[in-house]
Amino acid sequence: MPSGHGDRPVAEGEGSRAPGPGFLSVFITGCVLQLIDRVSRASEMNTINDERILAAPSRLVAETRAQFRNAAVSMIESMSREAKVITLDLAVTREMDATGLGTLVAIQNCAKQFGMTVKLTNVTEEVLALLALTELLHLFVVESV
Numbered sequence: 001m002p003s004g005h006g007d008r009p010v011a012e013g014e015g016s017r018a019p020g021p022g023f024l025s026v027f028i029t030g031c032v033l034q035l036i037d038r039v040s041r042a043s044e045m046n047t048i049n050d051e052r053i054l055a056a057p058s059r060l061v062a063e064t065r066a067q068f069r070n071a072a073v074s075m076i077e078s079m080s081r082e083a084k085v086i087t088l089d090l091a092v093t094r095e096m097d098a099t100g101l102g103t104l105v106a107i108q109n110c111a112k113q114f115g116m117t118v119k120l121t122n123v124t125e126e127v128l129a130l131l132a133l134t135e136l137l138h139l140f141v142v143e144s145v
Helices: 021-044 062-078 098-113 125-133
Strands: 046-048 051-055 085-089 117-121
Touching: 051 062, 062 085, 062 098, 085 098, 098 117, 098 125
Parallel strands: 051 085, 085 117
Antiparallel strands: 046 051
């Protein structure tokens, strides 16, 4: 018998088993979920002076629009007395469909009701072209391209 910890002998294979593949999958999934939660909380809402910043997802499409819209509306409603400008950071947004455009317009309309301005920052050329093509560009202040 191989020797174990202290004076207690350990049977062969006892204590030396690696966790099964299911353990690794659960562990990685847990780590990824914690990381996503931390990143989304850190990047979703930042305040600079009278400006509130919300980072948009990489894909602003039907699958992601509700979560983004809800975060923006919640931010607008909670900060209506403090913030004057809501900045939507589109730095990582590479894909946007009609529902994504509708989401931007809905956020703009909500902000307007609270007397706020919506500013788009770090807008990619593709998203800028889409806003111009659909004649929605005039609804937003665009800070950078």
